[in-house]
Amino acid sequence: MHLDGVLFFPVTPFTPDGGLDEEALREHVERGVAAGAGGVFAACGTGEFNALGLDEYERVVRIAVEATAGRVPVLSGAGGSLPFARSCAEAAARAGAGGLLLLPPYLVNAPVRGLVKYVEQVSAATELPAIVYQRGNARFTPEAAVELAAMPNVMGFKDGLGDLDLLQRIVLAVRQAGHREFTFFNGLPTAEMTVPAYRGIGVNLYSSAVFCFVPEVALAFHKAVTAGDGEMVQRLLAGFYRPLVELRDLVPGYAVALVKAGVTLRGLDAGPVRPPLVDAAPEHVARLERLIGKGLEIAGC
Template identity: 65%
Template sequence: MNFVNHRSTTKGSAARGDAAAAGQLRGVLFFPVTPFGLDGEVNVEALRAHVARGASAGPGAVFAACGTGEFNALEPGEFETVVRVAVEAVAGRVPVYAGCGGALPLARRFAAAAARAGADGLLLLPPYLVSCPPEGIANYVEQVAAATALPIIVYQRNNAVFTPETAVQVARLPNVVGFKDGLGNLDAMQRIVLAVRGALGGKPFQFFNGMPTAEMSQLAYRAIGVPLYSSAVFCFAPEVALAFHAAVEAGDQARVDALLERFYAPLVALRNKVPGYAVSLVKAATELGGIATGSVRAPLVPPAPKHVEELKRIIAAGRALVEQPGKHA
């Protein structure tokens, strides 16, 4: 493996960790891809360039080795390398969160590796895809949280489904600082938001939209009190991601509608053509931007050449909208 010898900058990490623990994440959240070389190993230099470029564009935080970063395809040693390189590349500018999840013993190992690598917090993904009740998922979160001092954002998706009661149960844990939704059931999420906010009092806590291409659903999530969201688009077109976020914040509905209609909706239509394209297309688009990302790991598949050509046209359309801010219609 391509391991990097690095001693974490404790003071800088602690400062970012304080902000993360206080629930102070803001702006567009950057979820970098994990580049692989021709030999199939993590391409450390490409990763460093990718994260540094993204951090320079001004995200609110960096989430390394998460869904877009193919957490599912990384073994613990690779994972630690990815997180450490991301921390180095960010250089204290914003908080760095790392993915975590899988079987309970592995989740504890990933949490420990993230701490050694200097991460400021964890995004706790679902465990192995076995059917389980909400009480079992809550117990899983409790056991991972007990094994780390890092702040944790809990990710509801796939088999990790919470009730308002179990969401409150995990939100009360001292180091759980956020709840991210990837299910898209707005009625259920609204009840979770209300229950958690009502139960926590003054504890800093944040809610996140974790749907694929989250910009498509962000207006709806924002309406139920979920202002933060993941942006895979930030990987390859940060100017588009930032323009959309700014338009939402400013209430510029014409600009929001133009970006949704001409960029995000076509991107989602392309994404939906093949399972796994939510990651594969982002990786291909990042490579189009000059970063040697390599291919995705199995079981994902790279996009077909005709889909890459379509992706190029979609990206060009998005950038054209940003370059002509006065022309929305």
């Protein structure tokens, strides 16, 4: 599986009474693919994987696969307790996903040896290729990353820690081990803020939550950074992404809630978030709306 371009992590729309809004999800994915997403990652962090039941999860993945219609790869989240993660992997395969993003195990802090076994057992539940997500309580050593890269079903490594020293050592160790092609990408919240730094160590792919609600800005940034247009990169970082991050950091969980608010502001009602997250406050939504306008202005849209 080859991934390229801006990676799209759709939200999971809910109805006012908290149910899954299947039609809104379908339209959201269709819009993102039509806008130029390089891949769709359904039911992951931005898609509130943590809040979905297994039946809902499978429906979300199936709708994403149907809406994408084979135009780009579709991957989905799997994580939590070992039995639930394996059930997610099996459900994703039934729903037609092309791969998995392996999220951290539930709550516990574990030694690296246990994390490697967790990845091994979840990835063995299906033949789907998997990307391992390093963040929170799932922190790997370079030696462990080499073990992951040797597993038949593991195709990549997504970093959500932001420890560039550790990631540089992981990248070097995996590449020096001489395994097959292995994909690395930046998975920090609002990843564009750190894209220049990650590119400096050879990690060019990144996930974009911004693409969910203002793909014009996300694509303008991607075009600028890949073309070496440093002036446009800096204008977008200073004028749009930095104030967005400052707004996001006001309330825990706004990395999802603000994205949902942005999707709604752009004309598709994404509904509320599920507890324990909280919806963006009206004054913060108003700030987000002004930021969207500023971003579009900078991008020339």
